[in-house]
Amino acid sequence: MTEEIMPGLYRIPVPLEGNPLKELNAYLIRGKRSILIDTGFRRPSCRLALSQGLKELGIRMGEVDVLLTHLHSDHSGLAPEAAEKGVIYISQTDRPALEDMAYRELYWNRMDSRFRQEGFPRELMAKMRNTNPAYSMAPPEGGRYESLKEGDVLEAGDYRLECLLMPGHTPGQMCFWIREAGVMFTGDHVLFDITPNITSWINMPDALGAYLESLERIRTYPASLSLPGHRKGGDLHKRVEELLSHHRKRLEEAFENVKSQPGSGAYQLAGRMKWKIRANSWEEFPVAQKWFAVGECMSHLDHLIAQGKIERRILRGRAAYFPKG
Ligand SMILES: [Zn+2]
Structure with missing residues (x-):
């Protein structure tokens, strides 16, 4: 099930049963300390898929550093377990929603x-309170968090990830850019066969305005490969155009x-x-x-x-x- 996308960079599909998003893409970059981008909900089926995916690569749960694209629990739920001996990187803006109960x-x-x-x-x-996975499958208290901000660079195996703050889907949504390979991890900022959910945030008075600006920004990157948080990737520039027009109509x-x-x-x-x-x-x-x-x-x-x-x-x-x- 785990696929190698580029040398040392793998996709681990994590099924999200009963959820319209269908599956989460966790990405692993192999290195002295391997980095896992996003994890899945905190529930047994996700835990099993993730740990088996890691095992196929000879890596154990708990022994990676986790890099989160954003705070949502389908991405962050298993972060403290996956990074039990490591750290969890997340944007400074989204961090308190996970760390501070x-x-x-x-x-x-x-x-x-x-x-x-x-x-x-x-x-x-x-x-809603009883069934919303955002409450029930979010990461538990604990975990060692480290803040990321716009322009930070993370070394991951043979790659350098540039951290780009792209607020909108969440206030601290980040994309990660591998310049030399033209690869963009889009998180949930740009999804290809579903429209990313944009909602209201207490700490962001005009989330859609921020989102539209972030769409304008990401289209300036010459990405040849897009790796989204859910399902398949596609042509980034074409997709941004579609999303902009979707929101104009909305x-x-x-x-x-x-x-x-x-x-x-x-x-x-x-x-x-x-x-x-x-x-x-x-x-x-x-x-x-x-x-x-x-x-x-x-x-x-x-x-x-x-x-x-x-x-x-x-x-x-x-x-x-x-x-x-
Ligand atoms: Zn999300």
């Missing part, structure tokens, strides 16, 4: 309040919805957007998909606010969006 709890509580304010039903919120759609239903919150507005999900109606969406849809809708509304096209008011404790002017 009090911060994590506070953060989730604040996000929950925002979703409630946008009209997300209370009973669904409770269900922004128009969100703006039209605010104009036709002024005073609605994001929950209601998300129900009016088009989604690639097999469900008869918005009411029948699985709760996790609803959560992502509302988050995505919020990020588009936040960006329309930043563009000065709409405004957000709080009426009787509820968010209400109105076109401006």
Whole structure:
């Protein structure tokens, strides 16, 4: 199952059962200290796939350094186990969400309040807390973290990885660039046959705006091989173009919805957007998909606010969006 992509650089597929992303790509770069890029959820099936993949390469769980593209638990869940004797590198921005349990709890509580304010039903919120892998399969407390910032360079085997901060998908999403080989690890910043989820973040007022800027930035790199966080890679420049056009259309759609239903919150507005999900109606969406849809809708509304096209008011404790002017 493990495949060699280039000399000393391997892909280990880690299945994500029941998740629309299907599998996570963990990458291993063999070296004096091998570096593992991303890990999978903290759950038995991922642990098994990862440890077997490493074993095929003659490497044991616990004996690598881990390099995380971003904080999401499908990437970071097994990091403390995989790097039991090593360190976990992650951007300075995403680090506290993994390392600091009090911060994590506070953060989730604040996000929950925002979703409630946008009209997300209370009973669904409770269900979400119990089933969301972001809570239950995140890394446990512990692990030795090291911060990365824009421009840092990591030596990994025969390769040099340049760390590029590409905020948007998460506030501290990073891509790693091997200049001499033209290889870009895109994390979840650019995915090829699915659209990366963009949501609202407490510590990033206009996540979509940041994301669009990061897309403009990554297209300036002459990458000949893209290694994404999920599924297969492809032509980076063509894909960036598609993602930019996707979000332009989404922004128009969100703006039209605010104009036709002024005073609605994001929950209601998300129900009016088009989604690639097999469900008869918005009411029948699985709760996790609803959560992502509302988050995505919020990020588009936040960006329309930043563009000065709409405004957000709080009426009787509820968010209400109105076109401006
Ligand atoms: Zn992600």
